[in-house]
Amino acid sequence: xxxxxxxxxxxxATAGVAxxxxxxxxxxxxxxxxxxxxxxxxxxxxxxxxxLWSNGSVDVTLIERNTEFISCPISNLVISxxxxxxxxxxxxxxxxxxxVRVVHDSVxxxxxEKRTIKLEKGGEINYDRAILSPGVDFLWxxxxxxxxxxxxxxxxxxxxxxxxTVALRKxxxxxxxxxxxxxxxxxxxxxxxxGPYERISVIAxxxxxxxxxxxxxxxxxxxxxxxxxxxxxxxxxxLYKGIVDYRPNSELRDVDVANRTAILEFDKVKADVLNVVPxxxxxxxxxxxxxxxxxxxxxxxxxxxxxxxxxxxxHILGDSTLSAPLMPKSGFMANQHGKVAAAAILNLLAGEAxxxxxxxxxxxxxFVDAKNVIHVASVHRYDAEKKTLIVVPGASGVSAQRxxxxxxxxxxxxxxxxxxxxx
Amino acid sequence: MNRLISAACLAALALAAxxxxxxxxxxxxxxxATCAPCHGTNGKAIPGAGQVPLAGEAQETIASRLHEFRAGxxxxxxxxxxxxxxxxEQIKQLAAWFAAQKK
Numbered sequence: 464x465x466x467x468x469x470x471x472x473x474x475x476a477t478a479g480v481a482x483x484x485x486x487x488x489x490x491x492x493x494x495x496x497x498x499x500x501x502x503x504x505x506x507x508x509x510x511x512x513x514x515l516w517s518n519g520s521v522d523v524t525l526i527e528r529n530t531e532f533i534s535c536p537i538s539n540l541v542i543s544x545x546x547x548x549x550x551x552x553x554x555x556x557x558x559x560x561x562x563v564r565v566v567h568d569s570v571x572x573x574x575x576e577k578r579t580i581k582l583e584k585g586g587e588i589n590y591d592r593a594i595l596s597p598g599v600d601f602l603w604x605x606x607x608x609x610x611x612x613x614x615x616x617x618x619x620x621x622x623x624x625x626x627x628t629v630a631l632r633k634x635x636x637x638x639x640x641x642x643x644x645x646x647x648x649x650x651x652x653x654x655x656x657x658g659p660y661e662r663i664s665v666i667a668x669x670x671x672x673x674x675x676x677x678x679x680x681x682x683x684x685x686x687x688x689x690x691x692x693x694x695x696x697x698x699x700x701x702l703y704k705g706i707v708d709y710r711p712n713s714e715l716r717d718v719d720v721a722n723r724t725a726i727l728e729f730d731k732v733k734a735d736v737l738n739v740v741p742x743x744x745x746x747x748x749x750x751x752x753x754x755x756x757x758x759x760x761x762x763x764x765x766x767x768x769x770x771x772x773x774x775x776x777x778h779i780l781g782d783s784t785l786s787a788p789l790m791p792k793s794g795f796m797a798n799q800h801g802k803v804a805a806a807a808i809l810n811l812l813a814g815e816a817x818x819x820x821x822x823x824x825x826x827x828x829x830f831v832d833a834k835n836v837i838h839v840a841s842v843h844r845y846d847a848e849k850k851t852l853i854v855v856p857g858a859s860g861v862s863a864q865r866x867x868x869x870x871x872x873x874x875x876x877x878x879x880x881x882x883x884x885x886x
Numbered sequence: 887m888n889r890l891i892s893a894a895c896l897a898a899l900a901l902a903a904x905x906x907x908x909x910x911x912x913x914x915x916x917x918x919a920t921c922a923p924c925h926g927t928n929g930k931a932i933p934g935a936g937q938v939p940l941a942g943e944a945q946e947t948i949a950s951r952l953h954e955f956r957a958g959x960x961x962x963x964x965x966x967x968x969x970x971x972x973x974x975e976q977i978k979q980l981a982a983w984f985a986a987q988k989k
Contacts, residue, residue, distance in 0.1 A: 511927075512919070515927070516912070516915070795923050798922075798923050799920060799923075802916065802919045802920070802922075803916070806910075806912060806915075806916050806919075810910070817910075818910035818912065818913060818916055819908075819910065820909070820910065820913060821916065822916070822917050822920050822971070823920060824920040824921070824923075824968060824971070826923070826924065826964060826968075838963070838964055840964050840967050840968055841967075842920075842968055842970070842971025842972070844971070855970065855971040855972075857970040858967060858968065858969075858970040858971035859967060860966075860967035862963065862964075866963070868963055869963055869964075871936045872924075872936055872937065872963065872964075874935075874936070875924070875931075875932070875935035875936030875937050876923065876924050876937070878932050878935045879922070879923060879924055879925065879926050879931055879932055879935055879937055880922075880923040880924070882926065882927065882932055883922045883923055883926065883927050
């Protein structure tokens with residue numbers, strides 16, 4: 464029902480938007496070269512949106528060591544045997560079509576004063592603004608026996624999707640019926656809060672269907688399930704009674720690699736497949752950049768621009784950041800960081816201030832078996848007084864119960880967010 | 887000149903969005919981009935993936951759906967939670983922006 468007054472408003476709004484599209488705000492005035500380090504959910508999205516929103520007026524180089532994007536979200540379904548690695552792999556060709564110069568190389572260092580980035584193979588490149596989106600690196604010092612590459616090839620993390628994901632799948636396939644799979648979960652914050660609980664759920668589902676005498680032990684350093692607690696524990700009680708053994712306050716101290724044994728403070732847990740998600744911090748390049756880290760781990764950023772609070776000209780996205788309140792380290796959130804940073808950088812390159820009212824949204828879908836999914840969602844807006852993003856009151860929640868409709872949405876979400884970042 | 891263009895943009899925005907003061911000229915574009923991980927870049931969702939495309943839909947339809955989600959009167963798995971993140975004004979801006987995108 465459209466009354467005349469609303470109709471005129473509608474016309475006005477549409478015309479206004481069209482006019483704005485024509486002058487494209489500050490974006491078309493932006494000129495310069497932005498170098499993005501890391502082509503995951505944050506970096507790839509930022510690279511694309513810098514090109515999209517500047518109408519191609521800003522040059523963008525993306526440095527990424529891997530030749531293809533492999534998604535962490537959905538990778539637990541590769542581990543459970545319900546998906547293949549090819550299903551979660553996306554080409555970087557789409558970004559090249561946007562005019563992003565994609566360079567497969569590793570970054571050795573960044574000089575915030577000279578605004579240069581040193582590459583392993585490709586020499587030095589200059590930038591006007593840099594984006595670091597390297598994800599996480601692991602604090603191997605806290606699991607000393609796993610420092611060597613050899614040990615890491617035996618006791619897998621599979622917390623970065625790729626060869627480790629495939630290798631963990633192989634270990635589970637080789638497991639005899641009646642075997643034990645144990646997962647250790649680090650203290651929060653870590654990448655993907657619900658990820659470990661999803662992993663034990665879908666592995667329990669695989670066991671139930673194919674190796675029903677096998678067990679799953681979760682050794683959680685946290686005092687309780689850190690995400691979607693009620694929904695996960697209900698799924699374990701109702702679907703995996705006698706299979707899932709969840710143990711809170713069970714922090715890993717070290718590992719006996721040869722015996723696949725998790726060493727806790729007062730206990731040792733032997734497994735046939737031991738899977739260690741180690742404690743984490745911002746990616747190495749962030750630590751090397753001179754950006755201020757909270758507790759030596761996570762980068763402190765200005766939430767209007769994602770610029771480091773001290774390393775000027777360097778914007779840091781995604782899991783590497785010291786999260787705002789109730790903001791998870793998720794691929795969805797990294798996508799949102801990428802867009803807020805892209806918009807802010809285009810304003811800054813045009814000599815204007817960043818948007819003072821950024822918004823971010825998050826949705827994390829988790830599979831509790833091959834067919835049923837639960838979500839957690841939230842909308843975050845900038846609070847000028849607190850100088851951070853806060854959850855809009857009331858705008859958050861979880862699924863009413865596990866359901867099959869959201870399993871379809873979860874896969875649809877993956878397809879859409881991969882395209883949003885990379886196509 | 888740049889200043890003049892900015893002023894023109896702000897004026898257009900003021901017409902489009904009502905009395906919002908000192909809003910970034912790309913506020914609505916940026917807000918709409920938060921929807922893209924599910925609904926596609928510029929609201930162009932991948933056909934058949936399950937999520938509703940928003941690009942080129944009638945402004946009135948998008949706005950009324952968001953209002954119903956927010957009020958809890960329209961069945962939803964997730965949008966009843968997300969829609970509570972936006973004010974009436976922001977719903978109006980989002981609906982106008984998506985309606986203006988090419989399908």
